[in-house]
Amino acid sequence: MNLINREIDRHLLANSGEPPILYEAAYHLIRAGGKRLRSLLILLSCEAVGGKIEEVLPITVAAELIQTASLIRDDMMDCDDYRRGVETVHKKYGNNLALLAADLLIAQGVWMVGQYGTTELLRHVGAAGVDMCEGEALDVLTEKKADEDLSLERYIDTVKRKTVAFIDASTKIGSMTGKGTEAQQEVLGQYAESLGIAFQIRDDVMDITSSREVTGKSVRSDLRWIRSNYPLIVALESCSRERRTECLDALSKGSIDCALDLIRETGAIEAAMKTAEDYVQSAKVALQRERFPNQSLLEELADSVLQRDY
């Protein structure tokens, strides 16, 4: 984590330009910290297959830049005011600078892949980017056709694109740079898929149960916009048709209390955490098909996905 943060700091210091406020806006959220999950996955996957982590370190910066760009957009789409304990970029700098800041981060990330990576890596980044846009679009559209689309099947499909794709690409970037075998890459891919779903479910739970003081970001967004959210979907699937319609009607009118009650009554939070734990377990089981020297670190990273409060 220190390695990654030092590399990010080095990049930010070395890459500032005109106008300064654009760079302030672009670096605002990266400077505020973050879990650096994608970066850690890149480093650990590289190490797992016997690669040198220094070789892949610059690419972790590219991953954080692109990830941050996607957060800037997410916050714009959700009209959220807080992220990582600070104001969101569009709130602090306005929509126009937020748009340009996100593009700047993507352009820098692309440049870094060109500088330190290969065209093969680039294809994975590009493909993951397409998946992320598709997943986000599925999520955003939920708000328009709430009823049909709030199903667990659609949820998993959405999450695989919006969250898993980039997490999977991260392990691929690490294991490819470290020259891992196909079997190793495959195993790390399975690990990434389970870990990614667990990560998203935990995120969804926190959106319902936590507060801005704890998470550092706006909460209850998923309810306000009727986005795909695991506890919400579980709750809606385990109640009567009438109750479901009543809740969705209330949500579409901006009232979230009915949904919060339903989630509480149906035990949807506990069910969600249980499912997330199963996914973490699957991630760890997948690892056992290979002997990675840093297996315990990979397991720890999987566990941390559920232990986090932000």
Added chain:
Amino acid sequence: MNLINREIDRHLLANSGEPPILYEAAYHLIRAGGKRLRSLLILLSCEAVGGKIEEVLPITVAAELIQTASLIRDDMMDCDDYRRGVETVHKKYGNNLALLAADLLIAQGVWMVGQYGTTELLRHVGAAGVDMCEGEALDVLTEKKADEDLSLERYIDTVKRKTVAFIDASTKIGSMTGKGTEAQQEVLGQYAESLGIAFQIRDDVMDITSSREVTGKSVRSDLRWIRSNYPLIVALESCSRERRTECLDALSKGSIDCALDLIRETGAIEAAMKTAEDYVQSAKVALQRERFPNQSLLEELADSVLQRDY
């Protein structure tokens, strides 16, 4: 042009996914047509140095995808309703889908450079992207500090980043793929710089003098937002201090008549067109330092920048 359009059509047909409306939004403006200036520059620069244009054809699609993404954002920032004779993406599909559509186009473009290009090309694309964001930010910020920043010096600096960088990258992509010498790349770079400035000045003139019926896009945006616009800056530089202040005050209150009068009285349109012609001339003169087999086509392309009405 036919080659390019056929290649674009092939890409759009082969690359559609879920949800369909995201792809509709992403392809909306590309399907509406366009000048394909960057693509033509890539092809002609490749041909100029003796390269095979088939090799660079897929990259022209990447350039159009990325260029279209930047137009989607421009239209969002200017709140413009029309482009290429059709509604803008955010107007037709809403802000959220417009954001995702632009990202999708960038991700596809990045993937294509990974598939058909080199990491060297990618660095040029990334660096041009950074320049574009900087130029756009300088332009957007003009609206906040109208007085100091509306100078010809700042104008040229802004245009070099927001417009010239990508046009220059286009000739570089073409001449690098075609394995041109450094001297050839240098000459094509000078050609691109002059052509790019002429292109932008012509765009600025049309924003003032033309209509949506003719250009297919919203006009007078530069005045409504006090963006960097060549005739406006020339007019403001050739009047009294009092008149300048009066006009800028009126513009910041949303009234554009004073500026239109000033532009007419000072002959700023004619001055702008004369300057644009000088730049086209410089572009053609630059070409004479090399003997390109398709020199007349490159000259024709430079001329077309001023002859266009849209």
